[in-house]
Amino acid sequence: MREAVTPESVTPEQPVIYASELVLPVSGPAIRDGAVLVRDGRISSIGTISDLERDNPNAEVRRFPHQTIVPGAVNVHAHLGFRRGDGPEGGPFSKWLAALIERLPEKEAWTAEAARNSAREAVEAGTTFMAESSPYGECLPQLAESGMVGTVYAEFFPHDIGDGTPEGAVDFIFEEARKLREGLPERVDCAVSVHSTYTVDPESSRLAARRSREMGWRLAVHISESPEEVEFVRNGTGGLTAIFGSNEWGGTGLSPVLYAENIELLSPGTIAAHLATEVSEEDIGVLARTGTAAAHCPRSNDFLDCGVSPVPRMIERGVRVGIGTDGLWSSPSLNVFEEALFAVDLHGFDGATGLELATIGGARALGVGDETGSLEAGKWADLAVVDVAPSGSEPERQILEAAADGGVVATVAGGRLIYNRDEG
Numbered sequence: 001m002r003e004a005v006t007p008e009s010v011t012p013e014q015p016v017i018y019a020s021e022l023v024l025p026v027s028g029p030a031i032r033d034g035a036v037l038v039r040d041g042r043i044s045s046i047g048t049i050s051d052l053e054r055d056n057p058n059a060e061v062r063r064f065p066h067q068t069i070v071p072g073a074v075n076v077h078a079h080l081g082f083r084r085g086d087g088p089e090g091g092p093f094s095k096w097l098a099a100l101i102e103r104l105p106e107k108e109a110w111t112a113e114a115a116r117n118s119a120r121e122a123v124e125a126g127t128t129f130m131a132e133s134s135p136y137g138e139c140l141p142q143l144a145e146s147g148m149v150g151t152v153y154a155e156f157f158p159h160d161i162g163d164g165t166p167e168g169a170v171d172f173i174f175e176e177a178r179k180l181r182e183g184l185p186e187r188v189d190c191a192v193s194v195h196s197t198y199t200v201d202p203e204s205s206r207l208a209a210r211r212s213r214e215m216g217w218r219l220a221v222h223i224s225e226s227p228e229e230v231e232f233v234r235n236g237t238g239g240l241t242a243i244f245g246s247n248e249w250g251g252t253g254l255s256p257v258l259y260a261e262n263i264e265l266l267s268p269g270t271i272a273a274h275l276a277t278e279v280s281e282e283d284i285g286v287l288a289r290t291g292t293a294a295a296h297c298p299r300s301n302d303f304l305d306c307g308v309s310p311v312p313r314m315i316e317r318g319v320r321v322g323i324g325t326d327g328l329w330s331s332p333s334l335n336v337f338e339e340a341l342f343a344v345d346l347h348g349f350d351g352a353t354g355l356e357l358a359t360i361g362g363a364r365a366l367g368v369g370d371e372t373g374s375l376e377a378g379k380w381a382d383l384a385v386v387d388v389a390p391s392g393s394e395p396e397r398q399i400l401e402a403a404a405d406g407g408v409v410a411t412v413a414g415g416r417l418i419y420n421r422d423e424g
């Protein structure tokens, strides 16, 4: 029998034991009849149900007897402000982007509602930590109210703001981000994104990256996402030139990764999204040397004809990689576990690698690997309960499959139960 669980009945101050048939910490061996003791929002200890119950007789026990507890999913690259079902057709990328831009005026009316629904969908798919990118941080309220934690990266488009200079544009977006950071829930914050190599000029990019480092903020950027981006940066021609005719800084003769390094975008605080098209061994070497992290979004890359990111080589060479879903106009869902399962099949990974990428890999990519991404004493109690009690030789794959198929029954972020399927 599962005990009744209501979001209101759980407060971070009250010690709670989450117990299930299997606990899979990711950072250590699986525990049969396992349990996680949560105190003040953090994992106080982890072990068997009988041990934790004996040692903590006053704790409230939440039982999920036929389920598995795993770390909450970490989405390292998402856009909340899109909705399912009416997006532009898929690739080629520049055709999709042109259609998206045409819809921007109409989209204003429903972006907030889309963001609320997207955030809810992510929570119901077991996501506890999200790195979201949206124009001027417009989806921050919806991330903050969802119960998830994470960072919204405010994208800026220099020609639309400030006094027309790179300095003015960068001053503007950092002032916006500073204001957005006021009054946020614990563990939710805002930083700045340089949207891409083809939308933000080199000087604005450089200044924004420098300022981010000075502030100790991470930086999100799309890099080497599409064949058209490679063509723009290298030759100054192609489908993106047709869209952004006045952006004249292309034609550098460089790959997008080398160009990004030249304009100082790459550092250990940088999350480079996609890296899907023509990422060479030299590029991977630059990513590794600069400590840049990668957001792998394979379903978006597939939908937009962008190629396959060389993730196995990146991992081999020490690049930190996490999983991103992108948004609902380029991806079928905001389910990180489903995205990770796609990556597993795409690259021939085992299930354990997939589950790691979806959790601790993402946390490390975002620089929060000491705080979340695995079930360990001292970390925040960010976890998901999946409706499967795996029995085979590859439990992690069974968990990914169940979670990909709507099998998340509860989500806990910072010790707060933010989703419980039984309660609707």
Ligand SMILES: [Zn+2]
Residues within 6 Å of the ligand: 077, 078, 079, 222, 273, 326, 327
């Ligand atoms: Zn994106």
